[in-house]
Amino acid sequence: MTQVHREQHAEGERTPFDEIERSLMQISWLAQRQFMQLLDDERFRLTVPQFYTLLHLEPLTEACKMSDLAEATHQSAASLTGVVDRLDEKQLIERVRDAKDRRQVMVAVTTYGRELVAEIKQARREQMQMALAHLAETEIEALMVLLDRVLSGMARTLERAEGGRLA
Amino acid sequence: MTQVHREQHAEGERTPFDEIERSLMQISWLAQRQFMQLLDDERFRLTVPQFYTLLHLEPLTEACKMSDLAEATHQSAASLTGVVDRLDEKQLIERVRDAKDRRQVMVAVTTYGRELVAEIKQARREQMQMALAHLAETEIEALMVLLDRVLSGMARTLERAEGGRLA
C-alpha cells in the first residue's frame, strides 16, 4: 500500500530526479516515524530533537557550549534550552558553567547518556539491518558513498537557508 | 545477515554499517529540518504530517477513506482527524461522505491542494538540486535504485512494528 502513487497520472513524465525526490520524501517520513516509535520506547522516552542533541554530544571528549550546540544541531538557542532542560532532568547530560567565561554554559553527556545512546544505536541498528537485509554487500558500500555525498550537499543547502534565522 | 565483515574491524573503528547508519540518521535530521523550514514558508504554512498526508492524496484519482489514509500515512485515526481538519480549513482537501456507506468519510485533494503540492515539490526540487548538484548522472541513477530498495525495507519494518498499535 505504500506504492499506491506509482499507478497513474501521466501529465508530465516522471524523471529519475522525480523518483529520487519521492523516495527521499518517503524515506524521510518513514524514517522519522519509525525512529519516533523507537525513541518513544519505555527504555528511552526521548523525542527526536532530544536524541539528535544527545547524539551530537556523545562523541565529544569535552563539554560543548550551548551556542555551539545550537548551531550544530540547527536549533535556536531558546529552543535548545528547553531540549537540554529535558535531557538534564533525565540526567543524560550535565551543565557546567565555564570557569573562564562564566556566561557560558558547557554541556557534556553523562556516562548514563552515553550508555543510552549506545542502546538506542543498537536498537536502531537492528531495525536498520532488517531494512537493509535484502541489499547485497556491494550495494551497501555504494549506498554508503552516495549517501555521504548527498549528506554533504544537504548540509550545505541547510546552512545557506538558515542565514541568520537562528542567530 | 551481513555481520560477516563486522568482526574484522577493531573496537572503536567505524564499520561501513555504522557509517550508513550515521549518514541515514543525519540525513533524516537535516532533511526534516530543511523541509520544515520550507513548509513553514508563508506560501505554504504546513506541518510535516500535514504535507505527507496531502502528498499521499495528491496522485490519487479518487477520494480516499479516512481509515485507509490513516494506515497509509501511519497515523492514528484520531490524530488524522486533526490533521485533516487543518488541511480542510486551508481548503487543500475536501471531505465527502460516501454514498454507499454513510459512515465513511472520503477525502480528496482539491485543485488548490494539488497546486500547492506542486509548488512545494518545485521548491523542494530546487533545494534538492543544490544538494545533488555535485553527483554524476550515473551516481544519481544508482542512488535512485538503492533508495528504492532501502525504502521498501523500511516500510516493511515499520509496518511490522506497528502491529495493532494504530488499529
Place this chain on the structure above:
DNA sequence: GTGATATACTAAATGTTGTTGATTATCTAG
C-alpha cells in the same frame, strides 16, 4: 568604572501532535 556586547535563561503564548475513552451515525447479521 561605564557602556556596549555576548551568553544563556525565562516567561508567556501558540500550535501541533498524540493518547484515551466516550459518542454519534451507520451498517449488517440474525
Place this chain on the structure above:
DNA sequence: CTAGATAATCAACAACATTTAGTATATCAC
C-alpha cells in the same frame, strides 16, 4: 427489529517544540 460491529469524530488532556521579547550575568573595550 434488534444487537453488535464499524467509521469517524469529539472531548479532555499531556507533552513538546517553537517564537518573541525581556532579563540577569558576565565580559570587554575604552
